[in-house]
Amino acid sequence: MNDAALPRLQLRGITRRYGSVLANDGIDLTVMPGEIHALLGENGSGKSTLSRIICGLTRPDAGSIEWEGRDVAPLNPSRARALGIGMVFQHFALFESLTVAENIALSLQGSGREAELAARIKEVSTRYGLPLDPARLVASMSAGERQRVEIVRCLLQQPRLLILDEPTSVLSPAAIGVLFGALRQLAAEGLSILFISHKLDEVRALCARATVLRAGRVAGTPGPEAFDNASLLRLMLGAEPAACRLEPQSAGAPMLELEGYVLPSEDPFGIDLTDLSFAVHAGEIAGIAGISGHGQRELVAALAGETQRGQRGRLRIAGHDVTDLPVAARRAVGLALVPEERLGRGAVVSMSLAGNALLTGARHGLVRRGFIHHAATHAVAQRIISAFDVRTPGTRATAAQLSGGNLQKFIVGREIMLAPRVLVVAQPTWGVDVGAALRIRQSLIDLRTQGCGVLVISEDLEELFQICDRIAVIRDGRLSAFQSRAETSLQQIGQMMSAGAAVHA
Amino acid sequence: MPDWLPALERRPAPSSVMRMAAPLLAALAITLTALLAFAALDLSPWSGLYTFFISPIASAYGVGEWLLKATPLALCALGLSIAFRANVWNIGAEGQFTAGAITGGGVALYLAPQLGGAGVPVMLFAGIAGGMLWAAIPAWLRTRFNTSEILTSLMLVYVAQLLLAWLMHGHWQDPQGFNYPQSRAFDDALILPLLADGQRATSAVWMTALLALATWVLVRWSYAGYRMWVGGEAPAAARYAGFSEARSVWLGMLISGGAAGLAGIAEVAGPIGRLQTSISPGYGFAAIIVAFVGRLHPLGVVLAALLMSLLYLGGEAAQLELGLPAAVTGIFQGLLLFYLLAADVFTHYRLRRPPVARPA
Numbered sequence: 003m004n005d006a007a008l009p010r011l012q013l014r015g016i017t018r019r020y021g022s023v024l025a026n027d028g029i030d031l032t033v034m035p036g037e038i039h040a041l042l043g044e045n046g047s048g049k050s051t052l053s054r055i056i057c058g059l060t061r062p063d064a065g066s067i068e069w070e071g072r073d074v075a076p077l078n079p080s081r082a083r084a085l086g087i088g089m090v091f092q093h094f095a096l097f098e099s100l101t102v103a104e105n106i107a108l109s110l111q112g113s114g115r116e117a118e119l120a121a122r123i124k125e126v127s128t129r130y131g132l133p134l135d136p137a138r139l140v141a142s143m144s145a146g147e148r149q150r151v152e153i154v155r156c157l158l159q160q161p162r163l164l165i166l167d168e169p170t171s172v173l174s175p176a177a178i179g180v181l182f183g184a185l186r187q188l189a190a191e192g193l194s195i196l197f198i199s200h201k202l203d204e205v206r207a208l209c210a211r212a213t214v215l216r217a218g219r220v221a222g223t224p225g226p227e228a229f230d231n232a233s234l235l236r237l238m239l240g241a242e243p244a245a246c247r248l249e250p251q252s253a254g255a256p257m258l259e260l261e262g263y264v265l266p267s268e269d270p271f272g273i274d275l276t277d278l279s280f281a282v283h284a285g286e287i288a289g290i291a292g293i294s295g296h297g298q299r300e301l302v303a304a305l306a307g308e309t310q311r312g313q314r315g316r317l318r319i320a321g322h323d324v325t326d327l328p329v330a331a332r333r334a335v336g337l338a339l340v341p342e343e344r345l346g347r348g349a350v351v352s353m354s355l356a357g358n359a360l361l362t363g364a365r366h367g368l369v370r371r372g373f374i375h376h377a378a379t380h381a382v383a384q385r386i387i388s389a390f391d392v393r394t395p396g397t398r399a400t401a402a403q404l405s406g407g408n409l410q411k412f413i414v415g416r417e418i419m420l421a422p423r424v425l426v427v428a429q430p431t432w433g434v435d436v437g438a439a440l441r442i443r444q445s446l447i448d449l450r451t452q453g454c455g456v457l458v459i460s461e462d463l464e465e466l467f468q469i470c471d472r473i474a475v476i477r478d479g480r481l482s483a484f485q486s487r488a489e490t491s492l493q494q495i496g497q498m499m500s501a502g503a504a505v506h507a
Numbered sequence: 508m509p510d511w512l513p514a515l516e517r518r519p520a521p522s523s524v525m526r527m528a529a530p531l532l533a534a535l536a537i538t539l540t541a542l543l544a545f546a547a548l549d550l551s552p553w554s555g556l557y558t559f560f561i562s563p564i565a566s567a568y569g570v571g572e573w574l575l576k577a578t579p580l581a582l583c584a585l586g587l588s589i590a591f592r593a594n595v596w597n598i599g600a601e602g603q604f605t606a607g608a609i610t611g612g613g614v615a616l617y618l619a620p621q622l623g624g625a626g627v628p629v630m631l632f633a634g635i636a637g638g639m640l641w642a643a644i645p646a647w648l649r650t651r652f653n654t655s656e657i658l659t660s661l662m663l664v665y666v667a668q669l670l671l672a673w674l675m676h677g678h679w680q681d682p683q684g685f686n687y688p689q690s691r692a693f694d695d696a697l698i699l700p701l702l703a704d705g706q707r708a709t710s711a712v713w714m715t716a717l718l719a720l721a722t723w724v725l726v727r728w729s730y731a732g733y734r735m736w737v738g739g740e741a742p743a744a745a746r747y748a749g750f751s752e753a754r755s756v757w758l759g760m761l762i763s764g765g766a767a768g769l770a771g772i773a774e775v776a777g778p779i780g781r782l783q784t785s786i787s788p789g790y791g792f793a794a795i796i797v798a799f800v801g802r803l804h805p806l807g808v809v810l811a812a813l814l815m816s817l818l819y820l821g822g823e824a825a826q827l828e829l830g831l832p833a834a835v836t837g838i839f840q841g842l843l844l845f846y847l848l849a850a851d852v853f854t855h856y857r858l859r860r861p862p863v864a865r866p867a
Contacts, residue, residue: 329749
């Protein structure tokens, strides 16, 4: 390896402008062979644009790209792939109606026999501790499992630089450990990894050097000597944010009650919800932890009323038995809900923010006698934007134009504005930057103070321990008993989550 | 791809300017294609263009013909635009058009004489109901058995046409009609009044204007239209918000079927004046193109219907005066959609010149 001293990837002065916005402004980045390099920054700081430039998806307006000492600009996707650049995106690009093997076959250039490919998928995925069943339909997989498909798909192409965009946001602590183990193993084998994240603990656990972006510029490239949370945060934000505080408060009447609730899955690969009995009371935040794919999606769909076929048991919202009532009727008695998928479910991508405010707001004066009150929808959208600090050009901007964090603030804000008696939130801060995550968590706490019953379903344990009064674990469609936060610990909950981790392997 | 070629690059947001400009670009491309085609056929391009696009509407009678053909296109396409926005793919407007002509025509032949002054409205409503009924079959199959409405609505077109042919050769045939496959003429009182003397367009033009207005209100102002739109754009979001998919399918099919049925009865109670085996030169199919060229927007649909109608007239004129084959109409209609889809790429993408290598 006589080229070990040459950087695998070296960017100099990368600049990219979108309209009036400088997404990247003279960015330098160096990644050495076998290095796990962190790309840190808030959403909207230019990480995505930079990673798209490295993959050849976006062309820079200026700047040079060197690969192992050779100038390789301009890159296009096939050339980048030929060089050995692979990327796992935060929003997955998988066909839901195809199996794991079929999805992977689509992106591999060379053709091979299906059985051969399936064997390779099995082999690579188990070697790095990310087991996959090649015959499974992607539609039936959770976000965490889909990510595995994306990672394995990249690994099968024998990359020399792997870019991971917020890879841990869908994983349990145990699974993060597994992923990190796999990444360290890969790096030791000589693979360079660009690890895009805003989670400082993870960056510190995995990387020795980071490039921190702020507002499209490099704010610093701290090495091991300046790798503590405080200095990294200062680089990212320019200031240190305040932490959330949960004041003790006594809970009130039950707002959401399940009694012996059973829901068989309609999807052969789905999870059956089995014998769920719990209550969420007014003025408390209850949390449900669990590894993705253990029934969280099914639980959210059941609470929302989207799937009801074959259900047994009782489900009450604010004292009303809503077991057999449809979505709209459940919302009418005070249910609000933030789904896991922001794009296409929590919001209509192509629709304006005003239009998206109407999605769940019809009963709150936005519709009169069957006609839309457009001025009111804009007013409501504007209120959400200012109350939750959504960064957007205005209420006419489409949901697609917002960054993930800002869209999530908008959706959470919209549901909170409905003044619900029960709020169910799935993955409240999935892929959301630090500032926005704090804001979202604080708004959930405020809602608790106002006497709403909040149920948070999250795979982020630290988050649950920050904001929940009580925590339970969902595993294979069954729910453990809720334990008060004081009586349990991160380790204990983590163990309860992982005990069944092999269910889908 | 060579690097010197300009690359397509996704726009940060779809361009609203291009969304509006795409149909105009498509029309321009059609004109250029026509010029090239005429030149290749050794016809004078400019006089060919004149024959095709100008001469058909150079007289009051011509303008009447223009409106006459645009009316059924616009009626069908307005209904379809509502269904398409909701992701309900009614391909069978032609069949619903025929069904509306049959039910409305049946009323005109056998019931209306007893109804006196109520005859015309009853006949029109029977036409609408016939179209709705025909569209209800795919709607029911889709909501009950999850059948693709694309296939069922299309197949029902041929069922409706055969039903009409069967009636025209059988029970409803005019006994004094020299065995032509047609019914007796409708009573004069049932024929829709003309817009003006000396041309053939009827009061169906006003119905079209009303329907365009109603469509605009539905898509822009009504919550029902909003729910259908969400169902079309993001089915998961519609489920999340509690909007019923079945309701969307039923509404989309019934509205588009009813509009096509109205177009059908207005055609037979208008310029045709009786039922016969052939009542449409494919209005229901051409309306699919009209709906898309019109951007599924009511005003756009009306303009697109006028353009499409002009292509019909131009095609006829080209046959008569230039001796071109009848297929020329179909070619231009197909090209219009083709060019539109091509121009549409630039709504979401823009061309980016290859970057000039610059030192950092």
